[in-house]
Amino acid sequence: MKKLLALCLTLTLLLLSACSMQPPEWAKPDKKESLEDIKIGLSVSTLNNPFFVSLKDGVVKEAKAMGMQVIIVDAQNDSAKQVNDVEDLIQQGVDALLINPTDSAAISTAVQSANNIGIPVVTLDRSADKGKVEALVASDNIKGGEMAANYIIEKLGENTQVIELEGVPGASATRERGQGFHNVADQKLNVTAKQAADFDRTKGLTVMENLLQANPDIKAVFAHNDEMALGAIEAINSSGKEIIVIGFDGNDDALNAIESGNMEATVAQQPELIGKLAIEAASDILQGKKVKKMIGAPLKLVSKDK
Numbered sequence: 001m002k003k004l005l006a007l008c009l010t011l012t013l014l015l016l017s018a019c020s021m022q023p024p025e026w027a028k029p030d031k032k033e034s035l036e037d038i039k040i041g042l043s044v045s046t047l048n049n050p051f052f053v054s055l056k057d058g059v060v061k062e063a064k065a066m067g068m069q070v071i072i073v074d075a076q077n078d079s080a081k082q083v084n085d086v087e088d089l090i091q092q093g094v095d096a097l098l099i100n101p102t103d104s105a106a107i108s109t110a111v112q113s114a115n116n117i118g119i120p121v122v123t124l125d126r127s128a129d130k131g132k133v134e135a136l137v138a139s140d141n142i143k144g145g146e147m148a149a150n151y152i153i154e155k156l157g158e159n160t161q162v163i164e165l166e167g168v169p170g171a172s173a174t175r176e177r178g179q180g181f182h183n184v185a186d187q188k189l190n191v192t193a194k195q196a197a198d199f200d201r202t203k204g205l206t207v208m209e210n211l212l213q214a215n216p217d218i219k220a221v222f223a224h225n226d227e228m229a230l231g232a233i234e235a236i237n238s239s240g241k242e243i244i245v246i247g248f249d250g251n252d253d254a255l256n257a258i259e260s261g262n263m264e265a266t267v268a269q270q271p272e273l274i275g276k277l278a279i280e281a282a283s284d285i286l287q288g289k290k291v292k293k294m295i296g297a298p299l300k301l302v303s304k305d306k
Contacts, residue, residue, distance in 0.1 A: 036067035038096070040282060041089030043082055045102040045126070045171075047074045049199065049227055050251040051271050052100060055124060058275020059098060066283060077168070077198070079106035086110035090119060096282040100124040103170040120285045124278050125271075127172040134285050137278045137295045141173050144267040145180025145222075147301050148246045151265055152220045153188055155244060160219050163211050164194035165204055165232060167224040177224045177248060185222075192218055197228045204231025212239050221245045226254035226266055233263055250302055258304055265303035273297045 042059050044052050056072060063070045071089060075082030079102045089097060090113060097114050101107040104127055111131030114121050120134045127136045152160055164181065167174035174196075185191050192215045197203040204223060212218075212235060221236075221243060223229035229247030236243045247254050250268025257263035274297050281291045 038066075038068040038283075038286060039092075039094050040068055040070045040096050040098060040279070041086070041092070041094035042070055042072045042098045043075060043085050043089065043100065044072065045075050045082070045100050046077045046199075048076070049225075050253065051225065051227075051249045051269070052125075054251070054271035055100065055275045058272035059124075059279055060275075061272075062276040062279035066279065068279070068283075075102050077102055077200075079103040079170075082107060083110045087113060090114060090117065094119065096286055097121045098124055098278050098282060099128070101126045101128055101171065102168065104172040104175075105129045105170050120282065122278050122281050122285070124274055125173060129172075133293075135278075135281045135291045135293060135295050137274050137281060137297065138173075139269045139274070139297050139299050141176035142180035142183070144248055144269075144299050145177040145182075146184050147180075147267050147299065148177075148222045148248065148265075149181050149184035149189060151246060151301060151303070152222065152244070153184070155264070156219055158188045159190050161190045161192045161215070161217055162220045162222060163208075163215060163218050164191055165207060165221060165223040165228045166194055166196040167199045167228070169196050171199075174224055181222055197223075197231070199225045199227055201227040201231040204228030205234045206231075208232040208235035209238075212236070212241070216241075219243060220264075223247050225249050226251045229263060229266070230254065230257060233257065237262075250300075255302065258302060261304065265301060265306070268300045268302045270297045 044056055073085040082102050107128050108130035111121050111128045115132045123133050123136045125138050193211050195207050197207040221232050226247035226249040229245050233245050244264035247266040250266050254266045277295050284291050
């Protein structure tokens with residue numbers, strides 16, 4: 001009799017455990033009859049950067065063309081705020097989440113929260129370290145880093161002394177652009193120093209001022225984005241040195257600086273296209289279609305003579 005009771009109790013616990021793994025019905029997103037009923041949540045790492053403003057614009061334009069509503073939140077480069085923002089979007093009943101992570105590790109908990117109630121997640125420009133992401137829409141950051149290193153070699157030759165300005169620590173774009181750069185630079189360039197400036201123009205200026213004092217003989221700078229590159233140029237101009245600067249993104253300020261001869265080159269992305277492709281991916285996912293795990297947007301190295 002005791003064995004029978006123990007068996008019944010074990011089966012009951014197993015059934016309860018299985019049920020608890022499913023989200024409650026109220027928390028599951030409703031099925032929509034058409035795209036015009038769809039509500040998309042977009043979390044952007046920062047709207048204080050022209051690149052991400054263009055990315056947001058691409059999302060909004062394509063969503064509008066499809067008749068979908070978009071709710072936009074700005075994390076202001078604060079990973080804790082971004083997690084809270086995404087949780088708020090989930091509470092507002094969005095049907096899909098588009099996330100441009102501030103920090104690829106920190107955003108993982110929010111991605112997993114969306115996974116738990118069946119809300120599909122698409123990431124833009126940067127990935128999430130954990131949780132299920134249906135698709136990452138981004139440029140090939142590793143290839144872009146390699147393009148920058150090869151351009152420096154082409155212009156100044158091998159063993160050139162270079163400084164690297166890194167993006168936000170923990171962001172996948174920082175890791176990948178750095179990886180691509182070092183794939184080439186570790187063999188053919190002399191990376192004298194590297195330091196994070198968090199994809200920020202003001203920090204790029206400050207960090208570059210300090211690095212110039214400690215490394216007076218450098219001939220080139222690779223910055224993981226244009227904002228840091230433009231800040232570095234201000235510091236270089238104040239120093240009176242002749243140092244070429246290569247950025248990453250292709251924003252308007254950088255392109256103007258290249259045209260004027262103030263900046264050497266940038267690895268140009270297409271942020272508006274990234275936003276457009278992300279909406280297309282979300283639309284396909286919500287209609288039950290298969291999408292690629294990695295959706296690439298082409299890169300192009302832009303200089304005054306290219």
